[in-house]
Amino acid sequence: MPSNLVEKYFRTEKLPQIWCPGCGHGVITRSIVDAIDQAGLDKDKVCIVSGIGCSSRAPGYMDFNTLHTTHGRALAFATGIKLAKPELKVIVITGDGDATAIGGNHFIHACRRNIGITTIVYNNNIYGMTGGQYSPTTPKHEKGTTAPFGNIDKAFDICDLASAAGASYVGRSTAYHANLTTTLVKNALNNEGFSLVEAVSGCPTYYGRKNKKGNAVDMMNWYKDNAVTAAAAAKLSEEQMAGKILIGEFKNKPEPEYTSEYQKIIDKLAKGR
Amino acid sequence: MKKEARLMQGNEACVEGAIAAGMRFYAGYPITPSTEIAEISAEKLPYVGGKFIQMEDEIAGMAAVIGGSLTGLKSMTATSGPGFSLKQENIGYAAIAEIPCVIVDVQRGGPSTGQPTCPSQGDVMQAKWGTHGDHPVIALTPSSVKETFDLTVRAFNLAEKYRMPVLLMMDEVIGHMREKVELPDPSELEIIDRKRPDCDKDKYIAFKPDEDLVPPMADFGIGYRYHVTGLVHDETGFPSNSTKVADQLIRRLVDKIEMHKHDIIQWEEENTEDAEVIIFSYGCVSRAARTAMKALRDKGVKVGTFRPITIWPFPEERLLELAKKVKTIIVAEMNLGQMVLEVERICNNVTKIDRVNKVSGDIIYPEEIVAKVEEVL
Numbered sequence: 199m200p201s202n203l204v205e206k207y208f209r210t211e212k213l214p215q216i217w218c219p220g221c222g223h224g225v226i227t228r229s230i231v232d233a234i235d236q237a238g239l240d241k242d243k244v245c246i247v248s249g250i251g252c253s254s255r256a257p258g259y260m261d262f263n264t265l266h267t268t269h270g271r272a273l274a275f276a277t278g279i280k281l282a283k284p285e286l287k288v289i290v291i292t293g294d295g296d297a298t299a300i301g302g303n304h305f306i307h308a309c310r311r312n313i314g315i316t317t318i319v320y321n322n323n324i325y326g327m328t329g330g331q332y333s334p335t336t337p338k339h340e341k342g343t344t345a346p347f348g349n350i351d352k353a354f355d356i357c358d359l360a361s362a363a364g365a366s367y368v369g370r371s372t373a374y375h376a377n378l379t380t381t382l383v384k385n386a387l388n389n390e391g392f393s394l395v396e397a398v399s400g401c402p403t404y405y406g407r408k409n410k411k412g413n414a415v416d417m418m419n420w421y422k423d424n425a426v427t428a429a430a431a432a433k434l435s436e437e438q439m440a441g442k443i444l445i446g447e448f449k450n451k452p453e454p455e456y457t458s459e460y461q462k463i464i465d466k467l468a469k470g471r
Numbered sequence: 472m473k474k475e476a477r478l479m480q481g482n483e484a485c486v487e488g489a490i491a492a493g494m495r496f497y498a499g500y501p502i503t504p505s506t507e508i509a510e511i512s513a514e515k516l517p518y519v520g521g522k523f524i525q526m527e528d529e530i531a532g533m534a535a536v537i538g539g540s541l542t543g544l545k546s547m548t549a550t551s552g553p554g555f556s557l558k559q560e561n562i563g564y565a566a567i568a569e570i571p572c573v574i575v576d577v578q579r580g581g582p583s584t585g586q587p588t589c590p591s592q593g594d595v596m597q598a599k600w601g602t603h604g605d606h607p608v609i610a611l612t613p614s615s616v617k618e619t620f621d622l623t624v625r626a627f628n629l630a631e632k633y634r635m636p637v638l639l640m641m642d643e644v645i646g647h648m649r650e651k652v653e654l655p656d657p658s659e660l661e662i663i664d665r666k667r668p669d670c671d672k673d674k675y676i677a678f679k680p681d682e683d684l685v686p687p688m689a690d691f692g693i694g695y696r697y698h699v700t701g702l703v704h705d706e707t708g709f710p711s712n713s714t715k716v717a718d719q720l721i722r723r724l725v726d727k728i729e730m731h732k733h734d735i736i737q738w739e740e741e742n743t744e745d746a747e748v749i750i751f752s753y754g755c756v757s758r759a760a761r762t763a764m765k766a767l768r769d770k771g772v773k774v775g776t777f778r779p780i781t782i783w784p785f786p787e788e789r790l791l792e793l794a795k796k797v798k799t800i801i802v803a804e805m806n807l808g809q810m811v812l813e814v815e816r817i818c819n820n821v822t823k824i825d826r827v828n829k830v831s832g833d834i835i836y837p838e839e840i841v842a843k844v845e846e847v848l
Contacts, residue, residue, distance in 0.1 A: 212709065242694045247538075258698055258709060263691040265541065266700035266710075267534065268564050274531035278538025278546070279691060281522050282496050286542070286692045304534075307527035460524075464517045 207231035207241070212259050217252060220414025222373025222399030223320055227256045229376050229397070230289070230318060233383035244287045247276040249296035251327045253320035253399075256291045270301030273308040276315050284457035287387065290317040294335040295325045298354050302334070309363035312391035313456035318383060319356055319394065322401035330404030341408045360394035361449050367393035368449040373400055374421035375445060382447060390455040398425075398443055474653045481619045481645040482507035482549075484652060485575060486515060488623030489547050491657055493664070494573075495521035496539035496546040499532040500554060503587040504643040505577035508549035529554035533561035537570045541699065543690030545627055549575035551643075552585060555594055555601070562636050563602030564701045566724065569678070569686065571630040571665055573623070575639045577646040578754075580832045589832030590643035592754055592805040596812075598638050599783050605721055607728040609735055610638040610783040614757045616650035622780070628663040629735060633727060634685050640782065642805065644755035644834060668695060677708040684727040728784060737780040742768065743793055746775030748844050751790075751814055752803040753779050756835050760803055763840035774844060782810065787817045794818035799847045803827035803840050823847070 204210065208231070217223050234244060244262040248254035250269035257264035263286070267275045272290045280288045297305050297319045308315060324342055325331040332342030332349045335356065339348045361368045367389040369382035379397050386393030400406060400417035411417050425443045426434065434442075479487070485508050489497075497512040513523040522539070526532045532548045539546040550558060555576045565572055580586030581593045594601075598610040609629050613619040623639060630637040668675050668687040677697035680686045686706075689695035702710040703717040711717070728735065742764060743749060752760040757778040767774040777793060777800075779786050794800060800822055802811040807828050815824055827843050829835050 241696060243692055245691055258700070261696060263696055264698045265538075265691075266698070266702065267537075268560055268701055271530060271534040271561065274526065274534030275538040277524065277526070277531070278496070278498055278535030278540075279542055280538075281498075281524055281535070282539035282544045282546070283542035283690075283692055303527050304531055307531075460517075460522060464520055467517050468520075 203228060203231050203235060207234065207261055208259050209261050215259050216255055218403040220400065220402040221252070222322065223253055223256065225373045225376050226318070226320055226379055226397040226399055227260070229379035230291070230383050231260065232380040233387060236380065236384050237387045239287050239387070243285065244289065245279055246289045246291060247272045247279065248291045249293070249301060251293040251296045251325070252322070253291055253293040254296060270296055270299070271304060272296065273301060273304040273315065273317065277308060277313055280313055280315055281457050281460065284314065284461065288315045290315055292317065292319055294319060294321040294323060294356070295333040298334045298356060298359065306359070306363040309360050309365040309392050309394065311456045312364055312366050312453050314390055314392065316383065316386045316393045317395070319396045320399045321356060321396050322399040322405055324401050324405035326401050326404055330408055336405075343408070356396045357394065357448055364392070365394045365449070366391035366451050366453045369447040370396040370398065370443070370445050372398040372421040372425050372443060372445060374418050375425060378445060385447065385450065389450065389452060390458070391453055474656070476651050476653045478649050479616055479652045480507060480647060480649050481613070481616045481641060482577065482647065483511055484616045484620040485549070485623045485639070485641070486511040487654060488620035489573065489627065490515055490519060490521075491660055492624040492627035493545045493662060494547050494627065495519065496536065496544040497521070497523045497548065498526050498535035498539065498546070499548045499550065500526055500529045502529070502551045502554045504579055504646050505549040505551045505575060507646070508575060508577070529557035530561060533558040533574070536572045537561060537565050537568070540570050540572045541691045545571070545631070547573040547575065549577065551577050551579045551587070552581040552591070552594055553583065555597060559601040563604060563606060565636040566602065566606040567701055568699050569634040569688070569724070570636065571634050571688070572636050573626045573630055573639060574636055575641060578640065578642045580830070586832040588643065590755060590805060590834060591830070591832070592642055592756070592809070593830070595640060595782055595806070596809045598640055605725060607635055607724050608638065608783040609633070609635065609728065609781070610640050611780060612640045612753045612782050613645055614754055614778065615645070616648060617652045619645060620652065620654060624660055624662070628661065631663045631665040632685070633731065634665060634688055635727070640754070642754045676706050678704060679706040680723060684723055684730055732784045735781055736784055736786045738786040738789060739778045739780060740793070741776045743775035743777065745773050746796070747773045747798045748847065749775045749777050749793055749797050749800045750803060750840060750844070751777045751800050751810075753782060753810065756803050756805060759835050759837045760840055762837035763844065766837060766841055767844055772844065772848065785813050790814065791817050791821065794821040797822055799823040799825055801825045801827060801840065801843055801847065803835055805829050805835060
């Protein structure tokens with residue numbers, strides 16, 4: 199039976215989306231609406247916020263309260279929305295460059311506050327929208343148009359970054375592991391505090407082509423063959439894990455949520471009168 | 472009932488005005504000489520059920536204010552020169568996405584870190600041209616503590632009425648000066664709220680303007696699901712690559728203010744009826760200008776003052792009328808000549824224009840203005 203998710207959650211008149219053939223972003227976006235559906239959220243009470251980049255075009259196709267902001271700032275806009283109206287379920291869709299380069303400061307501080315925002319980083323290891331420049335998650339020695347001789351920067355591990363900065367829910371999946379992505383996003387939506395799901399996405403047009411990763415199918419197969427769960431990784435040596443992608447739920451440790459803590463102050467002051 | 476008079480700082484009057492106007496959301500970052508606005512907001516907002524957040528940087532403060540406003544809360548941030556520079560991109564976002572909000576800039580000496588504790592009026596052109604692209608601007612400039620209260624209320628009213636960011640351009644003197652102020656009773660204030668849609672939820676066209684060129688704005692989360700973007704967009708709010716749509720949008724945003732400029736523009740003038748010289752000034756400098764005028768009038772010199780309260784859009788029609796009657800307009804400002812460019816644009820070949828400028832971090836004294844008037848006569 200065909201899925202009714204598209205009819206139910208997408209602005210079908212805006213489709214097809216702008217992404218290149220073979221891009222992993224569409225699969226991830228579908229997983230997000232699948233998770234929203236499974237979580238039983240009211241469309242009117244869901245707000246999806248994005249920054250600038252390929253991934254950040256997703257909200258335009260999604261039938262919720264949607265906000266396409268400035269480069270890197272989605273989490274700062276989203277923080278305003280969540281604090282002003284905590285009953286909204288606020289979801290941020292962002293990319294590796296948007297979230298961890300230009301928006302890196304907002305990212306770590308949103309984690310630190312543990313504000314109730316579910317953030318999905320579509321990590322395609324490259325700046326796609328501008329044509330293939332290296333990002334903070336481009337692996338060392340790999341190429342981008344601005345790293346023609348190989349990238350000498352060390353890459354961020356977005357999940358480690360979020361976890362260290364204080365996010366209360368952290369997980370990683372890939373565009374191949376659609377069911378896992380759905381599960382992680384659903385769990386993230388159920389977490390009151392700040393949640394981060396990194397969704398590794400293939401960019402055959404730029405990252406793949408620049409780094410000889412083959413076509414879109416080859417890239418999907420690579421995720422299938424090289425993504426390792428934490429349980430499986432425990433049995434592998436450090437050498438065996440080199441170049442592999444660790445997937446699964448890494449942290450689920452509920453902590454007091456920011457806007458609830460603020461509401462306590464308001465309530466306390468109201469009682470003190 | 473006798474009203475309570477309070478000794479109050481300009482920055483405090485700004486927060487009092489904001490809360491009286493209905494501000495219920497503040498996001499910002501500490502910066503001298505505006506910090507008291509954040510501090511007092513942090514203390515007062517939770518008592519009225521409002522929200523305050525200290526963001527990680529100036530850019531985030533502006534972004535969060537836009538987010539807060541989209542949920543329907545009247546929102547404000549405050550900053551000074553370096554932070555005003557950082558906020559510019561998102562001020563442009565608020566302009567193109569038509570988000571009502573108030574941005575306070577308590578001006579200090581620049582460029583860069585400059586003179587954090589000293590007054591300046593070096594940001595008045597940045598207020599007009601700071602963000603990229605063509606866009607509408609409303610900027611107000613108070614010259615007293617009481618007027619800071621009044622203009623903060625007005626800034627919110629204009630932001631709500633015209634769906635756009637409104638700038639309150641204070642300066643360090645006005646921000647930190649203390650004066651006796653009698654705050655009006657809330658019932659005496661005119662408070663304007665944004666137009667909200669009353670159509671069926673599935674009929675809402677988010678950026679379709681009414682005859683006043685202002686589209687009704689729905690709060691996020693009440694059933695009008697729509698899209699907001701900083702890209703050029705059509706009336707539905709979705710991005711468009713059409714050159715026609717781009718032209719229509721940008722012209723409408725600018726026309727929105729042009730159409731209503733007589734509602735927006737305010738100024739104050741004194742002794743202009745028989746004046747041979749007019750001292751043009753704004754913000755704290757207008758206090759020195761007034762003292763200078765009195766001293767000169769005592770000597771029999773026919774001097775008047777002109778003070779734009781709204782600096783953008785500029786009160787050009789009235790200034791041109793006055794220019795035709797006087798020998799000289801002297802523009803006194805704490806920069807090396809910014810608003811004088813606007814005065815020259817309007818009044819060149821009509822009257823003579825001269826300047827008093829200062830960028831030392833010191834204020835302009837009445838004697839300096841008196842000396843300039845005596846020099847030109």
